Amino acid sequence: MRFVSVRPATHVLATIALLVASAPSQAQTRAETLRYVTGSSVNTLDPNIPGSTRESFALSMSTYDRLVAFGRKQLNGKWVFDLDKITGELAESYDVSPDGLKLTFRLRKDAKFQDGSPVTAEDVKWSLDRCVTAPILGKAQLLTGSLTSADQFKVIDPLTIEVTLPKPDKLALPNLATVYPMIINSKVAKEHATADDPWATAWLKEHTAGSGAYVIETFKPGEQVIIKRSEDWNRGSPGKPAFFKRVIVQSVPEPATRANLVERGDADIVVDLQASDVQSLEAKGKLKVISTPQYNSITFVSMNNQIPPFDNVNVRRAVAFALPYDDMFKAALFGRGAPLFGATWPDGKPLDGIYPFQAPVKIDLEKAREYLKAAGLPEGFSTTFSFNVGQSSTAEPMAALIKESLGKIGIKVDIQKLPDAQMSTQINEKKLPFFTEGIVAWLPSTDYFYRNFYTGNQRWNYSSINNPELAAIAQEARFEPDKAKYEEDGRKLNAIHFSEMPQIPLWQPNQDAVMASSVEGYTYEFHRQVDYRDVSRK
Amino acid sequence: MTGLAATMVRAGRRLLSSLPALFGVLVFTFLLMRVLPGDPAVFFASGPNAGKEEIEQIRKQMGLDKSVPEQLVFYLSDIGRGNLGRSMMTGQPVLKDLRERLPASLELTFTALLIALIAAVPLGVVAALRPGSIVDHGVRLFCALGVCVPTFVSGLLLIYVFYYLLGLAPDPTGRIDVFTSQPPQRTGFLSIDFLLVGDVEGWWAACKQLILPAVSMALFVIAPLARITRASMLVSLGSDFVRTARSVGLSWRKVVVTYALRNAILPVITIAGIVFSTMLGANVLVEKVFSWPGVASYALDALLSSDYAPVQGFVLLMASVFVLVNLLVDICYGIADPRVSIG
Numbered sequence: 001m002r003f004v005s006v007r008p009a010t011h012v013l014a015t016i017a018l019l020v021a022s023a024p025s026q027a028q029t030r031a032e033t034l035r036y037v038t039g040s041s042v043n044t045l046d047p048n049i050p051g052s053t054r055e056s057f058a059l060s061m062s063t064y065d066r067l068v069a070f071g072r073k074q075l076n077g078k079w080v081f082d083l084d085k086i087t088g089e090l091a092e093s094y095d096v097s098p099d100g101l102k103l104t105f106r107l108r109k110d111a112k113f114q115d116g117s118p119v120t121a122e123d124v125k126w127s128l129d130r131c132v133t134a135p136i137l138g139k140a141q142l143l144t145g146s147l148t149s150a151d152q153f154k155v156i157d158p159l160t161i162e163v164t165l166p167k168p169d170k171l172a173l174p175n176l177a178t179v180y181p182m183i184i185n186s187k188v189a190k191e192h193a194t195a196d197d198p199w200a201t202a203w204l205k206e207h208t209a210g211s212g213a214y215v216i217e218t219f220k221p222g223e224q225v226i227i228k229r230s231e232d233w234n235r236g237s238p239g240k241p242a243f244f245k246r247v248i249v250q251s252v253p254e255p256a257t258r259a260n261l262v263e264r265g266d267a268d269i270v271v272d273l274q275a276s277d278v279q280s281l282e283a284k285g286k287l288k289v290i291s292t293p294q295y296n297s298i299t300f301v302s303m304n305n306q307i308p309p310f311d312n313v314n315v316r317r318a319v320a321f322a323l324p325y326d327d328m329f330k331a332a333l334f335g336r337g338a339p340l341f342g343a344t345w346p347d348g349k350p351l352d353g354i355y356p357f358q359a360p361v362k363i364d365l366e367k368a369r370e371y372l373k374a375a376g377l378p379e380g381f382s383t384t385f386s387f388n389v390g391q392s393s394t395a396e397p398m399a400a401l402i403k404e405s406l407g408k409i410g411i412k413v414d415i416q417k418l419p420d421a422q423m424s425t426q427i428n429e430k431k432l433p434f435f436t437e438g439i440v441a442w443l444p445s446t447d448y449f450y451r452n453f454y455t456g457n458q459r460w461n462y463s464s465i466n467n468p469e470l471a472a473i474a475q476e477a478r479f480e481p482d483k484a485k486y487e488e489d490g491r492k493l494n495a496i497h498f499s500e501m502p503q504i505p506l507w508q509p510n511q512d513a514v515m516a517s518s519v520e521g522y523t524y525e526f527h528r529q530v531d532y533r534d535v536s537r538k
Numbered sequence: 539m540t541g542l543a544a545t546m547v548r549a550g551r552r553l554l555s556s557l558p559a560l561f562g563v564l565v566f567t568f569l570l571m572r573v574l575p576g577d578p579a580v581f582f583a584s585g586p587n588a589g590k591e592e593i594e595q596i597r598k599q600m601g602l603d604k605s606v607p608e609q610l611v612f613y614l615s616d617i618g619r620g621n622l623g624r625s626m627m628t629g630q631p632v633l634k635d636l637r638e639r640l641p642a643s644l645e646l647t648f649t650a651l652l653i654a655l656i657a658a659v660p661l662g663v664v665a666a667l668r669p670g671s672i673v674d675h676g677v678r679l680f681c682a683l684g685v686c687v688p689t690f691v692s693g694l695l696l697i698y699v700f701y702y703l704l705g706l707a708p709d710p711t712g713r714i715d716v717f718t719s720q721p722p723q724r725t726g727f728l729s730i731d732f733l734l735v736g737d738v739e740g741w742w743a744a745c746k747q748l749i750l751p752a753v754s755m756a757l758f759v760i761a762p763l764a765r766i767t768r769a770s771m772l773v774s775l776g777s778d779f780v781r782t783a784r785s786v787g788l789s790w791r792k793v794v795v796t797y798a799l800r801n802a803i804l805p806v807i808t809i810a811g812i813v814f815s816t817m818l819g820a821n822v823l824v825e826k827v828f829s830w831p832g833v834a835s836y837a838l839d840a841l842l843s844s845d846y847a848p849v850q851g852f853v854l855l856m857a858s859v860f861v862l863v864n865l866l867v868d869i870c871y872g873i874a875d876p877r878v879s880i881g
Binding site for chain 1: 575576577578579580582583590591592593596599605626627628629630635636638663694697699701702705711712716717808826827828829831835836839842843844
């Protein structure tokens with residue numbers, strides 16, 4: 001018996017010895033490899049394809065270049081993208097004409113596509129034309145920067161391109177730094193275009209033709225993507241390619257497994273762990289945890305302003321004063337985020353003109369009851385509160401707390417958990433009375449938030465608010481060149497928001513990036529994923 | 539030889555007679571997906587600026603702008619040409635996705651079933667030999683534990699112990715370590731493909747990845763297999779022919795293995811067949827926990843996002859597998875008991 005039990009032990013020892021012996025040669029390449037694990041997956045190599053995931057956005061940042069890119073700044077000691085500092089990427093420099101109607105970009109002379117051919121103004125024009133003409137996602141995005149037609153892009157000479165605007169739109173330039181207007185090798189793409197598909201969308205979905213920092217090595221949709229460094233790329237720091245020689249983007253659906261992987265050092269960086277795991281990993285202190293409030297994203301409790309009883313402003317106010325904010329913040333997010341409640345406004349006016357703003361709401365059941373009385377519903381009413389399955393780890397505890405708290409003022413809440421597709425359908429059809437959702441804006445300026453999320457009969461206007469004054473101010477602010485006036489418009493909008501209470505902004509959840517202690521340079525980007533070009537290993 | 543030919547002919551006939559059932563499954567799933575609430579177009583058009591236009595465009599791309607009967611006709615004619623449609627989720631043709639993922643699921647399920655059978659049959663036999671003894675109770679307890687603990691709990695537990703604490707198992711992320719290169723694809727079964735190219739190191743790496751998920755799946759199905767083995771062994775041990783065999787003084791081995799077990803194995807094969815088909819479709823949780831790129835997790839993701847084509851393709855695949863497995867079980871019957879013939 002004893003003899004038998006020894007054999008597996010020696011076997012294990014032999015395996016360990018083998019592993020140890022082969023370790024040094026592996027370690028060399030391992031240090032130069034970034035392994036990023038995620039619960040989502042890359043589903044297309046062209047982020048413009050409808051249905052593309054956030055991971056596809058992040059990947060395209062590394063495989064393609066844009067004309068310009070966002071700089072970065074420190075916010076409370078953490079690096080975040082800087083909307084106001086726009087630097088050249090493929091453009092060596094750019095000029096904005098004094099009237100703000102002409103943007104001129106001069107391309108870098110040394111920029112080459114991954115097949116070795118130079119990047120020309122023709123390629124830039126073709127790519128931007130594609131973005132505003134083809135039936136792809138870029139069209140709706142560039143529209144927000146007054147970029148709507150191919151006529152606006154003009155080739156001046158092989159290295160100069162000019163963009164004309166109908167109005168001096170502040171968001172035109174930042175829009176060119178977003179995910180969609182990537183610069184494609186037009187010669188290669190045209191070879192794969194067909195009569196039905198003149199912009200080669202089908203081909204670009206599975207192939208890349210860019211000038212980016214990384215080249216696709218293997219692409220397995222839904223599983224993993226491996227990219228390797230393009231040695232000629234020098235758009236990050238002058239004369240240097242990106243740091244990591246290889247990047248592995250791997251889908252690991254189970255959050256607990258992702259936490260294990262990064263804790264054991266098998267994965268280098270992850271940004272989508274559960275709040276509870278982040279907290280315990282942070283407490284152990286072995287890993288680097290960088291938590292940045294996602295200052296371009298907001299979580300709401302939303303009410304449909306067109307459906308009774310939420311069409312009554314006093315009902316909405318009553319709800320706003322009956323939510324257990326602190327408990328929700330702790331239960332759902334473990335306090336990991338920036339709260340948008342509990343402010344004090346000394347003179348009852350907004351403190352500034354920036355959206356999102358911290359509102360002077362807190363739980364005050366007496367006040368809530370008064371508002372209900374004023375609405376003519378002193379006895380309360382019944383309603384349903386909906387959230388989608390994908391958010392259940394945060395929304396479920398929130399819903400239970402809301403139900404309990406609203407019950408105290410007579411509002412009976414049924415909790416409804418909907419599959420993601422069903423939830424988006426119902427929101428689109430404006431059928432949900434009371435629900436929680438989140439929004440993200442790539443270009444977080446006050447007027448952009450108000451125009452996109454508080455006006456029009458469209459999907460993103462969750463609260464279905466229809467306030468002509470708000471819409472008019474937001475529209476006017478868009479083209480307001482004077483900073484002080486813009487700020488004043490912002491204050492007015494925030495004041496309307498607070499008095500109308502169309503929906504209740506709760507908080508901005510943290511992006512918790514958990515990484516090996518050797519990983520440096522992580523920056524919170526507008527697309528909320530890791531930009532692999534930012535990071536390096538010490 | 540004629541016996542084999544006759545079996546093949548009968549098997550072919552069986553296969554043909556299952557076609558109407560498959561067709562029914564096809565139409566039923568198609569309609570079910572359309573009845574379910576949730577508009578896939580709205581879900582997939584969820585980029586930060588997707589508006590009405592994008593939704594319409596996706597609807598057109600998925601063929602949802604046509605009426606349901608029209609869609610059904612298109613769908614059936616596509617199936618007839620071997621086209622299962624395209625997945626919005628992965629952006630790939632469903633057939634390609636399934637072809638890549640089915641071997642992963644099959645390899646895992648086969649291994650799990652093998653482990654389960656190797657553990658369950660002896661356990662059942664031992665329990666049946668001494669009913670009511672401490673061994674019998676021990677087996678019962680073990681089975682109860684296996685069934686009580688859901689597969690994802692045992693999976694997470696195994697990961698915690700063997701990967702996180704002991705560091706013996708490789709990281710639980712899919713079929714092979716990301717740093718190991720894939721073998722050329724022949725069968726799709728990594729453990730076979732590695733052996734075909736003579737890469738022992740790769741083979742061992744693939745096997746190491748396979749062990750934990752297979753064991754956590756096996757734990758769950760040991761119980762039904764062991765229980766059925768025990769019950770049917772009890773019957774066969776108590777029967778006349780075993781008493782006769784004992785009375786003429788045959789060896790213990792001959793009595794138990796050759797006579798009792800061979801007669802008791804029929805129901806075990808039936809259950810194994812059912813267990814196999816269920817495992818293949820129902821091991822979503824194990825696939826999720828171990829990031830296993832199998833068909834079940836693929837179908838679940840598709841279902842959550844109302845991605846019609848993959849779900850329909852998956853159900854069709856499962857129905858076909860079920861038909862094949864049943865056929866295989868019937869053929870196994872014939873081998874185990876020559877009196878049984880399929881027809």
